[in-house]
Amino acid sequence: MTHRDELLEATLDSLPEGLALLGDDSQVVFWNQAAQAITGYAAFEIVGRSAPDGLNPLLDCCGSPEHPEDHPETGRGFLVHARHKLGHELSNMARMLLLRDGLGARIGTALLFHPAECLEALPHGETGENENVQASQDDLKDRLESLFEDLTHGGTDFGVLWITVDQAHELRKTHGAGACEAMFLKVERTLAHGLRPAEHLGRWGEDEFLVISHERTPSLLADHAQALAGMARTADFRWWGDRVSLTVSIGAAQAESTAPLADLLERAKAAMFSSHHAGGNKITSAPGRHSCSPS
Helix, strand or coil: CCHHHHHHHHHHHCCCCEEEEEECCCCEEEECHHHHHHHCCCHHHHCCCCCCHHHHHHHHCCCCCCCHHHCCCCCCCEEEEEECCCCCEEEEEEEEEEEECCCCCEEEEEEEEEECCCCCCCCCCCCCCCHHHHHHHHHHHHHHHHHHHHHHCCCCCCEEEEEEECCHHHHHHHHCHHHHHHHHHHHHHHHHCCCCCCCEEEEEECCEEEEEECCCCHHHHHHHHHHHHHHHHCCCEEECCEEECCCEEEEEEECCCCCCHHHHHHHHHHHHHHHHHCCCCCEEECCCCCCCCCC
């Protein structure tokens, strides 16, 4: 091993997050010390070998290597349930990055993961310094916690739609924050016309909305999301005379009384990212807790 290789391996081994490097055949070629500490499996038990059944959800739940569009957004992370070598359940926040050579060909995958220690903290989008977004988040959190408490005691089924406007980033870059806020107000008013009785809509992040819906099945929730996406496309937004065509990406997830509320939101977020990175203007239904691939 060259001095350069030793430096690289030592650097990767010192990362506080678990790191698995997978070759183009999806076999693990590197497993750092943090990965061992988190999972209980040493490198010699993982590298070049078939993954233990308990780790399969962590190592291969993000879609086929031949279809990178199936992978969740790598930057923010997604929730994965696996099993420790000793048998207990591990909830991990994971991020995945496709590795490519200088010509753009895929040569492997990097998987970073760490224990999801704060499942009670509900995931949401960034607020920046927008007090209106923060107030909307607080209101939606209170409603979600109340509905989830009712659900665990046999109450009404519900689900969530995590929505992002596909053009938000480009609009903010080209026209500024004022244009973006005007656009979000237009989209919010348009979506509100399509809500069912007792549903709630609000800002869930600087670029995101959340709908709390009482549709009783994942298929009905997905149908409702399709209708709202169609309404968003009709929003006639103009800025200084320019008409901006708008589309939304939506992740739909049904609540489960046997899984944490944070899990519901992580599934909806991952589904929304899947929709957005597939080109936008799309609905993705999140699988249940014990399945990993977006539908």
